[in-house]
Amino acid sequence: NAGVTQTPKFQVLKTGQSMTLQCAQDMNHEYMSWYRQDPGMGLRLIHYSVGAGITDQGEVPNGYNVSRSTTEDFPLRLLSAAPSQTSVYFCASSKEGGWMNTEAFFGQGTRLTVV
Amino acid sequence: AQKITQTQPGMFVQEKEAVTLDCTYDTSDPSYGLFWYKQPSSGEMIFLIYQGSYDQQNATEGRYSLNFQKARKSANLVISASQLGDSAMYFCAMHGSGYALNFGKGTSLLVTP
Numbered sequence: 001n002a003g004v005t006q007t008p009k010f011q012v013l014k015t016g017q018s019m020t021l022q023c024a025q026d027m028n029h030e031y032m033s034w035y036r037q038d039p040g041m042g043l044r045l046i047h048y049s050v051g052a053g054i055t056d057q058g059e060v061p062n063g064y065n066v067s068r069s070t071t072e073d074f075p076l077r078l079l080s081a082a083p084s085q086t087s088v089y090f091c092a093s094s095k096e097g098g099w100m101n102t103e104a105f106f107g108q109g110t111r112l113t114v115v
Numbered sequence: 116a117q118k119i120t121q122t123q124p125g126m127f128v129q130e131k132e133a134v135t136l137d138c139t140y141d142t143s144d145p146s147y148g149l150f151w152y153k154q155p156s157s158g159e160m161i162f163l164i165y166q167g168s169y170d171q172q173n174a175t176e177g178r179y180s181l182n183f184q185k186a187r188k189s190a191n192l193v194i195s196a197s198q199l200g201d202s203a204m205y206f207c208a209m210h211g212s213g214y215a216l217n218f219g220k221g222t223s224l225l226v227t228p
Contacts, residue, residue: 043206092216
């Protein structure tokens with residue numbers, strides 16, 4: 001049972017380059033989300049999806065695109081990398097449960113450095 | 116909009132002692148869930164405990180318990196009998212109708228021998 005798998009674990013980009021952070025889950029969860037973690041800021045929501053074909057913006061969406069063509073995959077695209085996007089990125093998934101316990105399962109994180 | 120506040124950037128506790136990590140929240144959703152996650156130095160996010168807004172009793176999971184005071188909008192994490200392995204960042208988070216988790220800025224806990 002792999003849970004939530006993120007690739008790559010580490011990445012260095014040059015300013016202006018584009019790349020895709022991959023996220024896959026094998027738990028048939030409807031809900032997936034991307035967060036970035038910066039020192040002293042906690043985790044901030046970038047984009048989320050409540051099911052295949054449905055995505056929406058979170059707190060800090062600028063500079064990022066997402067799509068959800070399948071239940072399993074939720075890639076995050078950096079269109080034109082900037083040093084301000086240097087961060088640790090986490091993908092998470094959870095089953096829909098309303099007010100019930102909808103524990104989010106996190107991937108191992110991707111440490112991205114933009115130079 | 117939801118907001119989570121963790122006012123303790125860093126905490127120290129001696130091994131085998133109990134420690135309370137503070138979390139206050141603000142939301143207009145009538146139904147919501149509160150979570151605590153642990154992030155050790157290795158970086159992964161580990162789920163610790165959950166409290167639903169309609170739960171009648173405070174949640175407990177082993178050495179972790181949640182002191183939930185709904186009227187005060189607080190959901191403090193209590194770790195009993197601290198261990199050296201408890202040294203980590205601890206995040207309080209909540210979700211409402213949108214399922215998105217809103218996180219506090221975290222508390223760094225250091226357990227000393």
